[in-house]
Amino acid sequence: QVQLVESGGGLVQAGGSLRLSCAASGRTFSASAQGWFRQAPGQEREFVAAINWSGGITHYGDSVKGRFTISRDNAKNTVYLQMNSLKPEDTAVYYCAVRDPSGIGYTVQDYNYWGQGTQVTVSS
Secondary structure (H helix, E strand, O other): OOEEEEEOOEEEEOOOOEEEEEEEEOOOOOOOEEEEEEEOOOOOOEEEEEEOOOOOOEEEOOOOOOOEEEEEEOOOOEEEEEEOOOOHHHOEEEEEEEEOOOOOOOOHHHOOEEOOOEEEEEEO
16 A cells, blocks of 8 residues: 655744655655645645756756755655745645656645645744
């Protein structure tokens, strides 16, 4: 059974940093694209970042460009999201996702597997 487990969320002050991890089990995803999305209360799930199968191509949502970095370690079947210069508006539940085609996807519908999410709260 495929399972994605996020970790690394928590409470941080504005301007601080967090590093999220998403460990996959049940199969290898080294040939799959992976992404991060987030969802704040009362809002739709929003694209944050994505990375292709090799890690050579990345894309970011406009609101996080220059502050967040996505990376992956295929040997560990894990994807990461380094979040710097955090703002209160970054507060949300963060979800990792896997897309079986190797190319990057930008919408919820593009992804086949989802984690349960990890809460990130940024205080002002």
